[in-house]
Structures are given as structure tokens and as C-alpha cells.
Amino acid sequence: MNGDHRAGLDRFSINQMTVRQLSLPDLAAVCGRLGVTGVGLWREPVRSYGVRAAADLMRDAGLTVTSLCRGGFFTAGDQAGRTRALEDNRRAVDEAAALGTDTLVLVSGGLPAGSRDLIGAREQVADSLAVLAPHAAERGVRLAIEPLHPMYAADRCVISTMHQALELAGRFPPSSVGVVVDTYHIWWDETAPDAVARAGAQGRIHSFQLADWTVPLPAGVLTGRGQLGEGSIELRRWRERVDQAGYRGPMEVELFNEELWAREGAEVLAESLSRFVAHVL
Amino acid sequence: MNGDHRAGLDRFSINQMTVRQLSLPDLAAVCGRLGVTGVGLWREPVRSYGVRAAADLMRDAGLTVTSLCRGGFFTAGDQAGRTRALEDNRRAVDEAAALGTDTLVLVSGGLPAGSRDLIGAREQVADSLAVLAPHAAERGVRLAIEPLHPMYAADRCVISTMHQALELAGRFPPSSVGVVVDTYHIWWDETAPDAVARAGAQGRIHSFQLADWTVPLPAGVLTGRGQLGEGSIELRRWRERVDQAGYRGPMEVELFNEELWAREGAEVLAESLSRFVAHVL
Numbered sequence: 261m262n263g264d265h266r267a268g269l270d271r272f273s274i275n276q277m278t279v280r281q282l283s284l285p286d287l288a289a290v291c292g293r294l295g296v297t298g299v300g301l302w303r304e305p306v307r308s309y310g311v312r313a314a315a316d317l318m319r320d321a322g323l324t325v326t327s328l329c330r331g332g333f334f335t336a337g338d339q340a341g342r343t344r345a346l347e348d349n350r351r352a353v354d355e356a357a358a359l360g361t362d363t364l365v366l367v368s369g370g371l372p373a374g375s376r377d378l379i380g381a382r383e384q385v386a387d388s389l390a391v392l393a394p395h396a397a398e399r400g401v402r403l404a405i406e407p408l409h410p411m412y413a414a415d416r417c418v419i420s421t422m423h424q425a426l427e428l429a430g431r432f433p434p435s436s437v438g439v440v441v442d443t444y445h446i447w448w449d450e451t452a453p454d455a456v457a458r459a460g461a462q463g464r465i466h467s468f469q470l471a472d473w474t475v476p477l478p479a480g481v482l483t484g485r486g487q488l489g490e491g492s493i494e495l496r497r498w499r500e501r502v503d504q505a506g507y508r509g510p511m512e513v514e515l516f517n518e519e520l521w522a523r524e525g526a527e528v529l530a531e532s533l534s535r536f537v538a539h540v541l
Numbered sequence: 542m543n544g545d546h547r548a549g550l551d552r553f554s555i556n557q558m559t560v561r562q563l564s565l566p567d568l569a570a571v572c573g574r575l576g577v578t579g580v581g582l583w584r585e586p587v588r589s590y591g592v593r594a595a596a597d598l599m600r601d602a603g604l605t606v607t608s609l610c611r612g613g614f615f616t617a618g619d620q621a622g623r624t625r626a627l628e629d630n631r632r633a634v635d636e637a638a639a640l641g642t643d644t645l646v647l648v649s650g651g652l653p654a655g656s657r658d659l660i661g662a663r664e665q666v667a668d669s670l671a672v673l674a675p676h677a678a679e680r681g682v683r684l685a686i687e688p689l690h691p692m693y694a695a696d697r698c699v700i701s702t703m704h705q706a707l708e709l710a711g712r713f714p715p716s717s718v719g720v721v722v723d724t725y726h727i728w729w730d731e732t733a734p735d736a737v738a739r740a741g742a743q744g745r746i747h748s749f750q751l752a753d754w755t756v757p758l759p760a761g762v763l764t765g766r767g768q769l770g771e772g773s774i775e776l777r778r779w780r781e782r783v784d785q786a787g788y789r790g791p792m793e794v795e796l797f798n799e800e801l802w803a804r805e806g807a808e809v810l811a812e813s814l815s816r817f818v819a820h821v822l
Contacts, residue, residue, distance in 0.1 A: 336766040411692040413729035413775040415756045448694035475696045479760040
């Protein structure tokens, strides 16, 4: 999508997780009614529906799959676990290719059980990427490393900053491995704007995702991502930074939020679009 | 305390919040039984007991007050709020002096209500420090800026990294303004070891606090600090880093943890001491 010079509203993409209460056909139908042309999909619901059937559904609805979430979780306490993770990631690449998306989002994984070795875990991620990247390149799929907020460093993602993600991506060609810029994870980091600029200059911004930061955080801190405009993040400023870095691809709204999930999916999707116009464009 | 070349166990200090179920006299008595010689106190319980009475109690028990927690919360949406915060911080300095501790821990405060301006909030903190530092120096109290984990950036502390805290402290003499190294807040940050080394070289490590990182985080993410050894942090490695940076002061165990608060305070204090021996020394 990077080569595509659309501007504004037509770059909006809805990540499926934001409206996980919608089935894939309902998601496609609501997108059609609202004029939304991009969706970010998740592996589990896609596999439940059938990868081929999902690909057909999206194509027939005129929808572009802007990313597949997600591969990764490379870290493990033993070689067998790491091998299983790599096999699963090869399948994720194949699913992305089958869906016609050029971008597979990767969340690296946390510390292996009982380990305190952050540096070692990061090296595991690098080693796994070295194996996976050629397979992804063959399939025409770009790997997009997503740094997660440091509050996930122990249990979900040992890559905590844009700088770390970019250093890791830098071991590979930009056409093969890049980064995800997600406002929720990086907004607090004063070094992130420079890292975003560098990522753009290198052609490594492979995905731009948006969520707002709201408090208090819920237990487990997974499902507290705020609707755009509800929280503390200068969303428009981050969109401008990504623009200035040369990014011209989709802008994907990805919210994990129990309150949004309890509401009518079509209404949440319409609200996300209107908030995007008000707070991001 | 920095000039004090004690080694090992006698550098252990218990932060009062770890065993907040203990009254000040009970805290002093349990410390006496265990041979613990250092305590970190909090303003609210000290003020409830009476600052002068607390100072007498600690001195009579042979206890060193290793820090007073906490001043700060400088940020506010209007000048009146900022002025009130500064007045409260002057009182905190005076309380620290009355307790005979050389260190006042500062948590900067989060974004003012409705604001998204992180950079502006950080400048507010710098401006308030410039007013407060001379008063503290007069009273013989060092201000110790504590970076909090980025998950607190919105609502508690816009200073999120050791590097930021050190940059801010660097505007003032080291004898007046330094930093707190707290494992809970910085363990995930690959740039923190260098910042700790620089802080030590500048004589700016004014406090070293320990807690472990455990998951899942509780709602609100305030009361999930793990007992030493229960979590993901290489505590001994961080103690070695602080040692190598030249720090010779107290090592304060500060846990906010509902499960620990529900137990017998004396037992939790003894456990903290034994975990300190096993996982830190």
C-alpha cells in the first residue's frame, strides 16, 4: 500500500478486532454501507471462516486487506517451542499471501517461562526473523515488527520501542522487514518521533495503527485501548509525523475495548470513522 | 547516605508502603527485632502520627530514614494549581529535614486534566524544580526525581525514563537534584543501564528502590509490584549496575501489593529481608 498516494478518508482502515462482534460477512457489509475500503484482519477469525472463503469475501466486497494480525510470539524456553513458533509463522505468511495483503504484523513474544533474560529473548526474535524473512519475501509479504508498550515486555513483547523495532528490522531489506507505528504503544516515548522519521526514510513503515490512551487501565491491561479522541494521545500530531516520514499507506484503527465490544458493531465502526475524521485527519 | 560505605545487609531499607499495615511504632519495633536499620517513610502516615513525633520515634529506635516519599505532582492546568503544588512541596522538604533524611523522592505528576501536551508538562516539572531546588538545598535535602514506568505517563508521571530524569536533574547541582533508580520502572529499558552509569558518575543516584515485575497487572496498575524474586527482573544484575556506578547508599524495598498488605506486616518485612538476601545481594 505504500506506493498508493491516496489522501485522507480513503486511507482509513478498520482493524477487525475493533469490532470483533461482527462476523466477517457483517464486517464486509457494514464497510460497504459506510464506504470503508480497508480492513485489517486477524488470523483466528479468518481461519474459522476459512482463509480462501475470507479472501473471496473481501475481494467480492471490494475491500483491501491492509494487514494480517498477527505472527510472532517467537520466544520459547526450548528449541522445540521455537521451531513450532516458526512453523506457525510460515503458515501466517501463507495466510497473508492468500488474503492478498502485503503486510503481516509481528508481535515478538515475551520472556520464556521462568526466564529473566530480556537480551536473550530479543536475540531469539532476531534469529527467528532471519529464518522467516526469506519465506515471506518469496510470498510477497512484508513482515512488520510491532513494538508494544513496555508494560507488555514480560509477557507479550520484548520489543518495547520504535528504536528497538527499527534496529531489528535494519538487519533485513526494507522491502522484506519493517515496523508498525501504533500510537498506543509509542505515544509516551520522546525518542519515538525521530525513530518514526528514520523508519520512513528507510521505507520501513509498513503499517500505521491508531488507538487512544485512556485510564484507569483494566486488569491485565489488554482491553483498555481508548476510542480516538477519548484519551491522552496527540493523534493528529502522530499522523502528521508519519505523513512527514513519507508514509502514504492505510491508517488502521485498532481498539481492544470491552465497552466497544459490548455495543452494536456497526455503530462502533461508524463512530470510529467519524472520530478518525475529527481527531486524525 | 552516599558517602557511607556500608556493604550488604546493613544497606537494606524497608519502604513503609511495603508494610503499610504496620503503624509507625510497630514498624520501628519489627525493624528492631530483625536488625533492620533503614526505613523509607511516606508523608501521609508521618503527618498523621506527627512529623516531630515520628522523627523522635525513628531516632530513639536507631533507625535511619533513608527517604521521604514523596513530593512532586507539579503539573497542573492553571497557575493556581501549580502554585499550590509548589507550596506543598516546600512543606515536603521541611518534613524531610525534620525527619533527618537527606532525600525527598519526587514523582513529577501526569498530564493536566484534558491536556495532551507531554512536552509542556515536562517543562512545568523543570520550572517547578527550579523554584524548589534552592529551598531544598537550604534545608540540606536532596531532590530525587523518580522516573515512573511509561504506563503511568498520562496520570502520574510524565518523566518515564532514567534518561529523562537525568536530563532534568542535570540542570541543577548533583548535591541538590538527582534521580531514583527503581527496578520496577526501568527494567524493560535497554538504555537504562547506560543512564544509571552516567547518573552514578555524576553523583546523582540519590535513591535505589527495588520491586519485581509480575503479571497479570491489576486494574489501575498501581498495586501489582511483586515481591523480590517473584517476577521478571534481574534484580541482582541491577544491584550490580548500581554498585558499578559507585552507589553506596541504602537499598530500599518498596512494594505496593494488595496480597502483601493483607498479610501480617512483620511476616512481610521478614520475607522482604530474606528475599533481598536471596535475590539482590
